[in-house]
Amino acid sequence: MADHPESNRARVYLDHAATSWPKFEPGVAAAERYVRCCGATAGRGAYHSALEAERWVQAARKALASLIGAPSLDSIALCTSGTHALNAGLWGVLKPGDHVLTTAMEHNSLLRPLHHWKELLGITVDIVPTDERGIANPLAARDFITPKTRLVALGHASNVTGAVQDLEAWSQVAQDAAALFMVDASQTLGYLPIDVRSMNIDVLAAAGHKGLRALHGTGFLYVGHDLQAGFRPLLFGGTGRASESLSGGQYWPNAVEVGNLNLPGIVSMAVAAEHFVESPAAVHQWQAVHQLLLQGLQEFPQVHLLGRSVAAASLGTPAASYIPVVSLSVDGWDVHDLASVLDDAFGIEVRAGWHCAALVHKGLVHAEQHAASNSGTLRLSTGASTTVEEVTVALRAFRGILKGE
């Protein structure tokens, strides 16, 4: 295929929660230069271009470590996705007999490994329910703590409603239980600050291709120093170290980084993460555009923004903040049909369904309507690159469909 067949189609991309597009241009340019001019593998040879590749790996570790406040760059292992990082992190720290506490907000990339490894690993798992906004109450979590609770693992924000979890309070839950604290920052990295030291985070997994706007095939895992020595590898293979031994030894971060790394992706992630470290103000530019979208959607009486109009006071918890993700239902429409019309007739690209996070939908207002239609929600997610013009086009499309204007 010489070119993307749809490359000339006018489109408004509103699925940044799945992956960002367009990517951070300086990162794309650096990745292209790496592919054209270097192309060597990292951590294997000692020739010039191999050393250049290794410098990119170190640059990515350094920028990501500063972005999350990690005490040293060697606590970062480079992964191929948020899913890879979560699987590697869970497998790496869990031991037979452990009890894990997580929430109904989680993405399948956290819930499914726990589900599948229950028997294999001999672990038990409890899932704290979420409210009408997609928030799990840390006070409720305390009822699930047992003397065996060894890991409290949850996402920083919901990929369905956009609601941000109170990480400080959850960190306290983990500390009170003398458990490890693991955070999935796949949806928030690039949007919200996070600091592993002040939040006492032991393990952090994140995607690189969403809010950071690195290429596909990127993610990383932070693991605190005290957990690195006993970390159990999920994959085995070539690491460029201890090649003479069959066991390969136990080296962090090679416990995660096996096989050839995704250098083009890593180069783009290094450049994108450096940008965020140098200009954190850019992190907040997405807010105004997302707000504009929400205000526009509220014009339509048939549109229900899920979890956004719930008074926090009625739930007895603090007001929620949100990343630029919103889920909605529309009276008289199946969300899949609406997504198709938006795409086919207007070039508006949004996602309909359960968004790989089925449990959170149970708590949402209008949940009965979703359950009856068995369709999930329509999700619109803007990003750092979304413009006012794009939001205006999207709202015009809604007006055309819902008001016939």
Ligand SMILES: Cc1ncc(COP(=O)(O)O)c(C=O)c1O
């Ligand atoms: C909260 C959350 N965690 C993890 C992931 C998985 O990330 P990836 O798509 O990079 O595997 C996603 C993806 O949407 C997500 O929303």
